[in-house]
Amino acid sequence: MNLKKYYDLIVNKLISWTEELITMLPNFALAIIVLVAFVFAGRLIRNLFSKILFKTLNNASLSSIISKIIYIVIITIGSFAALSLMNLDKTVTSLLAGAGILGLALGFAFQDIATNFIAGFFMAIRRPFKIGQVIHCEGHSGVIKHIEIRTTEISSFQGQEVIIPNKLLFQNPLINDSENIYKRIDLEVGVSYGEDLERVREVSIQAVRNIPNIQKEKEISLVYKEFGASSINFTLMVWVEFKSQMEFLKSRSEAIISIKKAYDKEDIMIPFPIRTLDFGIKGGEKLNEVLPR
Numbered sequence: 001m002n003l004k005k006y007y008d009l010i011v012n013k014l015i016s017w018t019e020e021l022i023t024m025l026p027n028f029a030l031a032i033i034v035l036v037a038f039v040f041a042g043r044l045i046r047n048l049f050s051k052i053l054f055k056t057l058n059n060a061s062l063s064s065i066i067s068k069i070i071y072i073v074i075i076t077i078g079s080f081a082a083l084s085l086m087n088l089d090k091t092v093t094s095l096l097a098g099a100g101i102l103g104l105a106l107g108f109a110f111q112d113i114a115t116n117f118i119a120g121f122f123m124a125i126r127r128p129f130k131i132g133q134v135i136h137c138e139g140h141s142g143v144i145k146h147i148e149i150r151t152t153e154i155s156s157f158q159g160q161e162v163i164i165p166n167k168l169l170f171q172n173p174l175i176n177d178s179e180n181i182y183k184r185i186d187l188e189v190g191v192s193y194g195e196d197l198e199r200v201r202e203v204s205i206q207a208v209r210n211i212p213n214i215q216k217e218k219e220i221s222l223v224y225k226e227f228g229a230s231s232i233n234f235t236l237m238v239w240v241e242f243k244s245q246m247e248f249l250k251s252r253s254e255a256i257i258s259i260k261k262a263y264d265k266e267d268i269m270i271p272f273p274i275r276t277l278d279f280g281i282k283g284g285e286k287l288n289e290v291l292p293r
Contacts, residue, residue: 029081031163038078046071065149072152112167115152119170120149126171133178134245138168143245156172157245183242185252189259190231192269197224199233207262208238211254213247215239230271 031091046067053063124147129135135154140162142154152169154162177183191200205220218239225233236259240251263270 007017027086031085033081034085035078037134038081040076042071042074042213045074055090055285065124067208112165113184115167116150116165120151120166123147123166123170124149128174129176129178135169136175136177137164138172140164141245177242177245177248181241182218182239183248185240185248185255187236187238187252187255188233189226190233190270191263193232195232195268199266200234203262203266203268204234204236204259206259207235208255211238211240211251211258213240213243213251215241230273 049070050063050067053107113209128142129147131147133144134142135144140154140156142156142160142162144152145155145161146153149166151163154164155164189204191197201222204222208214208220209216220235220239223235223237225235227233236255237253238251240248242248260270262268
């Protein structure tokens with residue numbers, strides 16, 4: 001075995017690498033300087049855009065996410081520029097191809113997260129609700145506590161903290177109770193068939209005129225709806241000022257109490273459900289007719 005030959009090959013290779021390293025040192029130093037410059041420039045631009053966007057949009061979440069995206073783009077450009085200075089153009093091309101494939105794979109793997117992120121971005125632009133408002137969506141109701149770019153946190157009326165993905169709020173019907181000052185109470189009531197319906201209407205409307213938070217400028221409406229199984233049913237509609245969900249429920253409760261008191265005083269009957277039972281196989285037979293004598 002010719003050890004000297006292998007020794008010379010190794011030494012020559014090491015010398016070649018050393019020469020290439022020395023040759024690349026100026027480029028490497030310049031690449032480091034360029035990368036550091038891009039990092040500082042990215043921070044300055046990020047902070048500047050964050051302040052400008054916050055003043056323009058008045059939305060902290062949206063301003064923060066746009067500023068971070070700008071910062072990441074600047075750092076990425078700086079990294080590719082530094083690699084190009086070191087004559088690593090093929091590496092840059094490979095990284096771009098790999099990033100595309102990786103981005104596609106991550107897009108499929110984390111599509112729900114991406115959907116929530118995009119929904120949060122558009123919601124930050126549209127601003128359908130604000131912190132402190134009452135919303136209802138997909139069976140969830142409560143007061144908004146925090147609005148993030150991916151989720152929204154609400155405090156339910158039972159005291160539970162509920163975290164809702166933003167795509168649910170963006171893609172489904174959303175009720176915002178706090179956007180309007182007034183909210184309508186719809187009470188479903190039934191009275192006996194023997195009552196005078198015009199008298200019932202007068203007594204019912206008069207009973208709710210002084211409930212808490214009532215909006216007296218709006219008319220109280222009563223409409224009869226149907227002939228029920230044991231009662232004539234109607235809907236009583238009253239507008240109240242919406243201060244909070246609890247105040248709204250108190251107004252509704254006081255309306256029910258007032259109607260019950262008025263009916264008791266005026267001897268108006270709210271009937272119990274009535275059922276007629278047939279005991280024969282073909283119907284029409286009474287119990288004493290089918291029992292054995």
